[in-house]
Amino acid sequence: MAKTDVDKMLEKNQNLIHSNNQKVISHTQREKDDWFINSVMVEGCDVPFKYKRKKLYKSLKGARVNMTYYIDKESVAGLDFEVMRVVRIRQS
Numbered sequence: 767m768a769k770t771d772v773d774k775m776l777e778k779n780q781n782l783i784h785s786n787n788q789k790v791i792s793h794t795q796r797e798k799d800d801w802f803i804n805s806v807m808v809e810g811c812d813v814p815f816k817y818k819r820k821k822l823y824k825s826l827k828g829a830r831v832n833m834t835y836y837i838d839k840e841s842v843a844g845l846d847f848e849v850m851r852v853v854r855i856r857q858s
Contacts, residue, residue, distance in 0.1 A: 771854075781836045783850075787858050788833060793826040806831075806852070816840075817852035830858035 769777075785808075792807040802822055806815040808831075815835060834854040839846045 782834055782853065783836065784832070784834045786832045787830050790826045790829050790831055795822060813848050813850055815850040815852050817855060826857070832856050832858055
């Protein structure tokens with residue numbers, strides 16, 4: 767069987783995680799410099815999934831998505847918060 771792009775990415779980087787068919791319960795976008803910072807919350811998970819895009823994107827709220835991501839920490843006012851950095855996101 768031929769390997770998919772996701773399979774190849776997971777082989778190259780052991781820290782990547784792939785999730786299929788996740789239901790988006792919240793999707794926000796805000797502009798920062800020349801980028802739009804996207805934050806997605808999925809059903810059953812209390813940690814935000816974050817990624818950047820150059821252009822505003824349609825809302826994913828209520829959609830099902832496949833995501834490839836890694837665990838990261840973000841510091842806000844001296845406090846560390848766990849976040850998921852999305853490398854790849856696609857609607858299911």
